[in-house]
Amino acid sequence: MRAVILAAGEGSRLRAFSKRPKPLIPLLGLPLIERNILALRECGINDFIIITGCYADEIQNYLGSGRQLGVNITYLHNSDWKLGNGVSASAFRKLYRENEKYILMMADHIFELELLKSVIEAAKKMEKKELLLASDPRLEKVYDIDECTKISATGNRAERLGKDLKDFNAVDCGLFVDTGLLQKALAESIEQKAYTLTDAVNLLAEQGKVKLHFVNHNWVDVDDPAGYKYCENLLLRSLIPPKDGFISRVINRKFSLRLTKLLSSTQLTPNQITVLSFLVAIVSAVSFAFSNPILGGILAQFSSILDGVDGEIARLKYLQSKYGEIFDSILDRYADYLIVIGMSYAWYLSSDNNLLVLLVSTATLTGLPMSMLFKEKYKTITGKPYLPEINDGKLRYLPANRDGRLFIIMLGGIFNLLPATLLILAAITHFQTIFRLKVVRQLL
Amino acid sequence: MRAVILAAGEGSRLRAFSKRPKPLIPLLGLPLIERNILALRECGINDFIIITGCYADEIQNYLGSGRQLGVNITYLHNSDWKLGNGVSASAFRKLYRENEKYILMMADHIFELELLKSVIEAAKKMEKKELLLASDPRLEKVYDIDECTKISATGNRAERLGKDLKDFNAVDCGLFVDTGLLQKALAESIEQKAYTLTDAVNLLAEQGKVKLHFVNHNWVDVDDPAGYKYCENLLLRSLIPPKDGFISRVINRKFSLRLTKLLSSTQLTPNQITVLSFLVAIVSAVSFAFSNPILGGILAQFSSILDGVDGEIARLKYLQSKYGEIFDSILDRYADYLIVIGMSYAWYLSSDNNLLVLLVSTATLTGLPMSMLFKEKYKTITGKPYLPEINDGKLRYLPANRDGRLFIIMLGGIFNLLPATLLILAAITHFQTIFRLKVVRQLL
Numbered sequence: 062m063r064a065v066i067l068a069a070g071e072g073s074r075l076r077a078f079s080k081r082p083k084p085l086i087p088l089l090g091l092p093l094i095e096r097n098i099l100a101l102r103e104c105g106i107n108d109f110i111i112i113t114g115c116y117a118d119e120i121q122n123y124l125g126s127g128r129q130l131g132v133n134i135t136y137l138h139n140s141d142w143k144l145g146n147g148v149s150a151s152a153f154r155k156l157y158r159e160n161e162k163y164i165l166m167m168a169d170h171i172f173e174l175e176l177l178k179s180v181i182e183a184a185k186k187m188e189k190k191e192l193l194l195a196s197d198p199r200l201e202k203v204y205d206i207d208e209c210t211k212i213s214a215t216g217n218r219a220e221r222l223g224k225d226l227k228d229f230n231a232v233d234c235g236l237f238v239d240t241g242l243l244q245k246a247l248a249e250s251i252e253q254k255a256y257t258l259t260d261a262v263n264l265l266a267e268q269g270k271v272k273l274h275f276v277n278h279n280w281v282d283v284d285d286p287a288g289y290k291y292c293e294n295l296l297l298r299s300l301i302p303p304k305d306g307f308i309s310r311v312i313n314r315k316f317s318l319r320l321t322k323l324l325s326s327t328q329l330t331p332n333q334i335t336v337l338s339f340l341v342a343i344v345s346a347v348s349f350a351f352s353n354p355i356l357g358g359i360l361a362q363f364s365s366i367l368d369g370v371d372g373e374i375a376r377l378k379y380l381q382s383k384y385g386e387i388f389d390s391i392l393d394r395y396a397d398y399l400i401v402i403g404m405s406y407a408w409y410l411s412s413d414n415n416l417l418v419l420l421v422s423t424a425t426l427t428g429l430p431m432s433m434l435f436k437e438k439y440k441t442i443t444g445k446p447y448l449p450e451i452n453d454g455k456l457r458y459l460p461a462n463r464d465g466r467l468f469i470i471m472l473g474g475i476f477n478l479l480p481a482t483l484l485i486l487a488a489i490t491h492f493q494t495i496f497r498l499k500v501v502r503q504l505l
Numbered sequence: 506m507r508a509v510i511l512a513a514g515e516g517s518r519l520r521a522f523s524k525r526p527k528p529l530i531p532l533l534g535l536p537l538i539e540r541n542i543l544a545l546r547e548c549g550i551n552d553f554i555i556i557t558g559c560y561a562d563e564i565q566n567y568l569g570s571g572r573q574l575g576v577n578i579t580y581l582h583n584s585d586w587k588l589g590n591g592v593s594a595s596a597f598r599k600l601y602r603e604n605e606k607y608i609l610m611m612a613d614h615i616f617e618l619e620l621l622k623s624v625i626e627a628a629k630k631m632e633k634k635e636l637l638l639a640s641d642p643r644l645e646k647v648y649d650i651d652e653c654t655k656i657s658a659t660g661n662r663a664e665r666l667g668k669d670l671k672d673f674n675a676v677d678c679g680l681f682v683d684t685g686l687l688q689k690a691l692a693e694s695i696e697q698k699a700y701t702l703t704d705a706v707n708l709l710a711e712q713g714k715v716k717l718h719f720v721n722h723n724w725v726d727v728d729d730p731a732g733y734k735y736c737e738n739l740l741l742r743s744l745i746p747p748k749d750g751f752i753s754r755v756i757n758r759k760f761s762l763r764l765t766k767l768l769s770s771t772q773l774t775p776n777q778i779t780v781l782s783f784l785v786a787i788v789s790a791v792s793f794a795f796s797n798p799i800l801g802g803i804l805a806q807f808s809s810i811l812d813g814v815d816g817e818i819a820r821l822k823y824l825q826s827k828y829g830e831i832f833d834s835i836l837d838r839y840a841d842y843l844i845v846i847g848m849s850y851a852w853y854l855s856s857d858n859n860l861l862v863l864l865v866s867t868a869t870l871t872g873l874p875m876s877m878l879f880k881e882k883y884k885t886i887t888g889k890p891y892l893p894e895i896n897d898g899k900l901r902y903l904p905a906n907r908d909g910r911l912f913i914i915m916l917g918g919i920f921n922l923l924p925a926t927l928l929i930l931a932a933i934t935h936f937q938t939i940f941r942l943k944v945v946r947q948l949l
Contacts, residue, residue: 383886384949388942390882391875398871409863419853419863426867427842430874431835437881438834442827498832505828 062184063161064106068094068168069114069142069149074285082116084168085123086289089296090325090378093283094120094168095130099379102132103174104181106164109134110156112149114142145256151247160189165237169283171292172236173299176278183274184238192243192265194219195236196273197280203232204281204291210235210259212273219271222259231273233259234280242270297322300373304450307457309369309464317369324374331375331382335389338367342396346403349474354407358474361400365467368393390433393463397429400470401483408479418480425483428490432461435497443505452500453493461493506628507605508550512538512612513558513586513593518729526560528612529567530733533740534769534822537727538564538612539574543823546576547618548625550608553578554600556593558586589700595691604633609681613727615736616680617743620722627718628682636687636709638663639680640717641724647676648725648735654679654703656717663715666703675717677703678724686714741766744817748894751901753813753908761813768818775819775826779833782811786840790847793918798851802918805844809911812837834877837907841873844914845927852923862924869927872934876905879941887949896944897937905937 072083079086084094091099098109109132113120117138127134139152150165157163162184180195187193196212196219197203211229213221222233237243246261255261265271279299281292297318305314324334345360371389375381405422412418439447449457460469466486473482516527523530528538535543542553553576557564561582571578583596594609601607606628624639631637640656640663641647655673657665666677681687690705699705709715723743725736741762749758768778789804815833819825849866856862883891893901904913910930917926 382949384946386886387879387882387945387949391879391938391942394875394878395871398867402867406863415859419850423842423846423870426870427839430878431838434838434874434878434881435831435835437878437885438831441881441884442830494835498835501831502828505826505831 062106062163062181063108063110064101064164064166065110065112065150065153066094066097066166066168067112067146067149068116068120069112069139070146070169071115072169072284075283075289078286078289082119083283084116084120086283087326088171088283088289089293089322090327090374092123093171095124096171096379097166097168098124098127098130098132098134100172100174100177101164101166102130103379104177106181107132110137110153111135111168112137112139112152114139114149145258145260147247147250147256147258147261150258150261151244151251154244154248157241157244160241162187162238162240165239165243167235167282170235170280171283171296172234172280173278173295176234176276176280177236179276179278180236180238180274187238187240187272189240190242191240191270191272192246192262193238193272193274194262195234195276196231197234198231198275199277200230200232202279205284205288206232208282208284209233214273217273217275218269219262219266219273221266222263224259231275233262234276235282236280237262293322296377297373300376302372304446304448306460306462306464308460308468309365312468313366313369313464316366317373320366320370321373321377324370325377329374331371331380331385332388334367334371334374335385335392338364338371339392339396341367342400346399349400349403349479350406352407352411354404354474354477354479356474357400357403358471361467361474362471364396364400365464365471368396368463394430394433397463397466398426400467401425401429401486404470404473404479404483408483412480421480421483421487424487424491428487428494429466431490431494432463435494439501447497447501452504453497454500456493456496459489459493461489466490506550506607506625507552507554508545508608508610509554509556509594509597510538510541510610510612511556511590511593512560512564513556513583514590514613515559516613516728519727519733522730522733526563527727528560528564530727531770532615532727532733533737533766534771534818536567537615539568540615541610541612542568542571542574542576542578544616544618544621545608545610546574547823548621550625551576554581554597555579555612556581556583556596558583558593589702589704591691591694591699591701591703591705594702594705595688595695598688598692601685601688604685606631606682606684609683609687611679611726614679614724615727615740616678616724617722617739620678620720620724621680623720623722624680624682624718631682631684631716633684634686635684635714635716636690636706637682637716637718638706639678639720640675641678642675642719643721644674644676646723649728649732650676652726652728653677658717661717661719662713663706663710663717665710666707666715668703675719677706678720679726680724681706737766740821741817744820746816748890748892750904750906750908752904752912753809756912757810757813757908760810761817764810764814765817765821768814769821773818775815775824775829776832778811778815778818779829779836782808782815783836783840785811786844790843793844793847793923794850796851796855798848798918798921798923800918801844801847802915805911805918806915808840808844809908812840812907838874838877841907841910842870844911845869845873845930848914848917848923848927852927856924865924865927865931868931868935872931872938873910875934875938876907879938883945891941891945896948897941898944900937900940903933903937905933910934 068084085092137152139149210233211226212231246264250261341364345357349357409418436447512528529536581596583593585592654677655670656675690708694705785808789801793801853862880891
């Protein structure tokens with residue numbers, strides 16, 4: 062499936078905010094249009110047609126052939142872009158292939174990835190003689206509804222679209238899958254001197270040919286500075302993985318998302334941030350070892366927060382890699398080991414009862430990788446992830462995962478309670494392992 | 506698909522060897538017929554029809570409704586079993602359903618599981634109007650070829666079958682998939698007073714309706730004491746997993762297969778053997794700690810051998826479970842930890858340079874789980890197993906996997922070289938991890 066992106070408009074309301082053409086305004090490290098291309102690439106789309114108008118050269122100079130993004134880009138210029146976006150969409154007609162399904166998207170509408178995926182899923186099932194229109198029925202959640210194109214619908218058929226519709230039950234997200242009908246309607250509507258996309262879509266709606274795909278993920282038309290801010294927050298919130306640990310969700314993400322926002326505009330790669338997090342862990346270990354537990358503790362927690370940032374930046378800027386995941390996972394284990402070794406060493410130096418220190422430290426050290434070991438083994442054997450929220454029962458609040466463990470280490474450092482901290486870590490990690498063996502015995 | 510098992514004969518040649526009816530003679534812990542039922546269950550077959558004759562009551566009393574084996578068994582009695590096995594096979598006619606495909610198997614022919622799986626795969630693709638016959642073209646590998654039914658074939662069509670055929674290019678494995686043709690041929694052949702299966706198959710072969718499925722796994726007709734021994738070896742050899750570690754393949758399996766043979770006739774479950782292996786590791790750790798490194802080393806290696814037996818018994822007696830795999834994997838980690846702790850403790854007590862001991866011991870301890878961690882993570886992220894034989898290059902001979910590590914520990918114990926052993930273990934495990942990160946960076 063090919064995607065047609067409309068990037069012809071002037072975007073005057075954002076002009077005061079940034080000197081760059083609207084599709085090229087960077088938002089969390091990626092220009093709007095580049096984010097849309099990468100998001101669609103993530104959904105398996107590799108061929109793009111960009112319709113330019115106002116800033117044709119700037120856009121083409123920036124994106125080039127698309128090779129750097131791993132996609133193919135063809136440009137079509139619409140010199141009559143001022144007439145309306147219908148004229149721009151109609152420029153695709155000369156490249157349209159008989160019976161082709163294609164996506165039509167606005168360069169400045171930003172969607173959560175899941176929304177795009179659901180539209181592409183729906184596109185696979187749609188019939189030939191209809192137009193699919195992504196629309197949002199969650200009116201209370203739509204950003205700046207006054208500026209939206211409203212839809213009056215019966216079931217999932219659009220009856221009428223318009224910005225000033227009084228009676229409506231959804232709004233147009235500006236994302237279509239066309240099977241050729243829209244191109245015909247555009248020609249007809251332009252002939253009648255009606256130049257907007259909505260004019261053409263209304264012609265099809267009258268014939269009952271506009272099928273609505275109701276979305277339940279967020280999106281925003283980045284049209285003014287407020288929309289820009291709203292979009293930033295939307296994207297940052299979408300970075301939190303559904304299966305986040307408790308401490309991570311309640312504490313770490315508050316900081317990591319801010320850091321991600323800050324770092325997104327830099328060239329730092331996720332793997333570089335992984336290394337940074339590891340280095341912070343080393344400094345934490347050394348701080349513990351040299352009797353500075355407060356610094357050690359705070360750095361351990363900071364390393365834990367940074368450990369969230371690498372994944373956030375990767376998802377935000379479409380830089381995920383399988384190697385990155387493995388690299389992060391292995392370095393995390395080493396970071397954990399080093400911090401516990403630093404703590405044990407400090408305790409060892411200050412204690413008379415060396416054997417007790419050794420016993421507790423070893424118990425802690427051996428407990429550290431068990432949570433991950435267990436979950437990975439469960440996944441490779443059963444093919445399904447082990448779900449702590451469901452399978453662990455009340456023990457899901459046990460802070461035995463990495464976010465919880467490093468938080469405990471921070472507290473232990475700040476209150477200078479290294480022996481107790483090591484003992485608690487040993488106890489919860491091994492207890493969790495034995496408990497989970499019991500759980501899977503009943504489960505499998 | 507249903508399976509029909511012929512268990513009507515007398516099996517006189519094995520009678521002297523065991524007093525039990527031939528299909529009920531236990532071989533490596535399972536009576537022949539039960540092994541066949543469980544193997545087919547493993548291939549997804551749950552409905553069985555057993556044709557009895559000579560020992561009808563004994564067989565029916567032993568297997569019952571099949572519920573204990575997780576299958577359904579229906580019995581058909583053929584009082585004319587002495588006439589020939591064609592008469593027994595023909596007894597199924599009254600239960601045959603129009604257009605049904607079914608498997609026809611001898612109770613006393615034992616097949617490697619992969620052979621059965623390939624026949625069932627082939628059955629899915631076969632045409633309606635033919636009989637599928639598993640046949641072995643690897644004449645030099647066939648056991649006791651004199652007693653086999655030979656096949657003269659052109660391509661994969663059988664032209665003629667017979668025990669005394671002089672010119673033949675394959676032998677009959679005694680395993681069929683019938684689409685109804687065979688039942689008709691049996692009726693015709695019995696009418697002509699030709700009572701063996703081969704008589705009926707020959708009628709079909711004359712019409713070009715017998716399609717051969719050429720096997721490339723082993724099987725044996727357990728017909729006499731020599732065949733029984735041959736079958737034991739065949740099954741034991743088939744227990745070695747293709748991706749075995751080097752030490753495991755060269756040393757451990759030699760012992761573990763003997764132990765498996767010994768233990769197969771007991772009621773010991775795989776999980777009990779896992780626990781036993783863990784207990785041996787504990788005794789090894791204690792032996793090391795109490796300055797008996799030779800015993801410690803030997804027990805570590807013995808624990809490693811036992812660690813192979815649980816899986817062998819599970820595969821041999823169809824007792825595999827997902828819980829068992831996870832349980833084994835977690836207990837292995839603890840066993841490794843304990844043994845290294847025991848060794849470190851002994852060194853610690855005898856050394857003046859406590860810090861060096863601690864450093865090396867911790868490095869060893871933290872290296873132990875890395876090989877597994879890496880492989881499991883790789884599998885969950887890429888969906889494919891990490892293949893050391895291919896991806897590790899020359900480092901595939903590095904004994905960093907469990908079989909290699911425990912072997913090194915045995916040597917270190919026997920020669921009382923604990924410090925060097927710990928140092929080597931630390932070096933190879935961490936080196937392997939860093940090396941593999943480099944490999945996957947290029948791979949992914």
